[in-house]
Amino acid sequence: MESLPELRWGIVATGMIASWFVTDLSLPREDARARHIIQAVGARSEAKAQSFVKSFVPELEQSGIACYGSYDAVYNDPNVDIVYIATPHAFHKQNCIDAINAGKHVLCEKPFTINAREAEEVVEAARQKGFFVMEGMWTRFFPIVEKLKQLLHKERVIGEINRMFADFSLDMPLRDLPSTSRLRDVALGAGSLLDIGIYSLTWGLLSLEPPGTSEKPEILAIQTLSDGVDISSAVLLQYHDAPGARQGVITSSVLHKTDDIFARVEGSKGTLFLSGSGASMPDRIKVSLKPLNARQDMGDKNTECVDIPKAEMSFAFQEKCGGKGFYYEADCIALDIAAGKMESSIMPLNETLRVMKMLDLIRKQGGAKFPQDLPYV
Numbered sequence: 530m531e532s533l534p535e536l537r538w539g540i541v542a543t544g545m546i547a548s549w550f551v552t553d554l555s556l557p558r559e560d561a562r563a564r565h566i567i568q569a570v571g572a573r574s575e576a577k578a579q580s581f582v583k584s585f586v587p588e589l590e591q592s593g594i595a596c597y598g599s600y601d602a603v604y605n606d607p608n609v610d611i612v613y614i615a616t617p618h619a620f621h622k623q624n625c626i627d628a629i630n631a632g633k634h635v636l637c638e639k640p641f642t643i644n645a646r647e648a649e650e651v652v653e654a655a656r657q658k659g660f661f662v663m664e665g666m667w668t669r670f671f672p673i674v675e676k677l678k679q680l681l682h683k684e685r686v687i688g689e690i691n692r693m694f695a696d697f698s699l700d701m702p703l704r705d706l707p708s709t710s711r712l713r714d715v716a717l718g719a720g721s722l723l724d725i726g727i728y729s730l731t732w733g734l735l736s737l738e739p740p741g742t743s744e745k746p747e748i749l750a751i752q753t754l755s756d757g758v759d760i761s762s763a764v765l766l767q768y769h770d771a772p773g774a775r776q777g778v779i780t781s782s783v784l785h786k787t788d789d790i791f792a793r794v795e796g797s798k799g800t801l802f803l804s805g806s807g808a809s810m811p812d813r814i815k816v817s818l819k820p821l822n823a824r825q826d827m828g829d830k831n832t833e834c835v836d837i838p839k840a841e842m843s844f845a846f847q848e849k850c851g852g853k854g855f856y857y858e859a860d861c862i863a864l865d866i867a868a869g870k871m872e873s874s875i876m877p878l879n880e881t882l883r884v885m886k887m888l889d890l891i892r893k894q895g896g897a898k899f900p901q902d903l904p905y906v
């Protein structure tokens with residue numbers, strides 16, 4: 530543990546995802562690549578910050594952890610190295626800028642901001658001031674993503690990739706939620722696309738584009754709106770300049786829960802399936818080859834399952850420390866910062882900007898608008 534890089538975190542907001550994050554970072558892990566200290570927690574009231582610590586990291590109550598009744602106090606705490614922002618999307622831009630201006634590195638939950646214009650402001654501030662800033666697209670840091678890239682793009686197990694489908698949908702009873710909920714209030718960024726569709730889009734990009742490339746697929750989108758909130762989004766991605774056509778069918782909804790298999794990628798030699806408890810937490814890849822390829826490549830079996838070895842997979846990490854996987858991104862950030870890097874190579878700022886621009890275009894075609902988009906163009 531002594532030689533691992535150490536990062537002191539200041540937590541901004543005490544909602545659901547912040548509770549997952551601090552719980553994960555506090556778990557004992559044999560394979561940890563960094564040491565994470567929850568140094569401070571800020572909420573809109575000090576009592577809420579204290580209650581959060583009591584509920585989710587009670588072992589820190591006596592450790593001198595700072596509980597603040599404002600977010601500013603976290604930004605200004607000299608013992609905090611990096612601020613983790615877990616407010617509703619509508620506040621991400623200002624929270625990021627405030628933290629950067631106070632001299633802190635930042636990990637901001639996804640979506641990075643409400644729209645690309647806001648994202649550009651944050652990226653500019655980060656680059657000007659020279660702090661590490663990253664969008665918390667934590668799923669990209671799971672070991673299964675490396676395995677996916679290896680299978681699809683390096684080993685080309687399913688041959689030439691033609692098409693993929695990805696869905697992240699949840700059964701969210703929006704009508705039962707208060708109108709002030711971030712899932713209902715458009716002013717807070719409500720809608721399936723930015724909340725969960727961003728994961729479907731991420732799987733589309735990871736599957737259809739070889740690593741290291743950054744393409745500009747044509748986008749066709751349609752959304753179903755209820756009280757201005759997109760309750761369903763459907764997006765087609767078309768890559769025209771590829772040697773073979775590549776299409777992505779990318780969907781999200783708050784009306785139904787996606788089945789265990791949330792994505793499938795089709796290629797000239799077979800199909801790859803991704804599954805997990807949701808598209809943000811993948812834990813299994815299965816490859817099924819077409820009979821001809823299976824006979825040629827694998828003897829007489831017509832189906833081959835590629836299970837990631839337990840030691841590398843969520844299966845194993847769940848058994849080992851009971852966590853969800855936020856430590857993968859946190860460890861990478863600690864290593865990046867220790868190496869003097871200002872952004873992540875796994876979730877670089879230009880990729881965040883590219884994704885935000887795609888989300889803007891999808892909303893422009895689909896109709897979902899946020900007050901922060903004004904003036905509409």
Ligand SMILES: NC(=O)c1ccc[n+]([C@@H]2O[C@H](COP(=O)([O-])OP(=O)(O)OC[C@H]3O[C@@H](n4cnc5c(N)ncnc54)[C@H](OP(=O)(O)O)[C@@H]3O)[C@@H](O)[C@H]2O)c1
Pocket residue numbers: 541542543544545546547571572573574577578615616617618620638639640665667709711717723724809
């Ligand atoms: N990585 C993931 O898998 C994942 C999963 C879920 C959500 N997220 C992202 O994380 C962010 C927060 O989501 P969440 O599910 O944690 O939301 P949440 O449970 O509603 O918590 C949001 C927190 O933001 C603070 N807040 C400040 N102003 C607020 C306002 N006007 N209305 C509501 N809350 C306000 C509150 O904390 P205080 O009162 O303590 O200040 C609240 O607890 C969102 O951007 C979401 O997209 C990521």
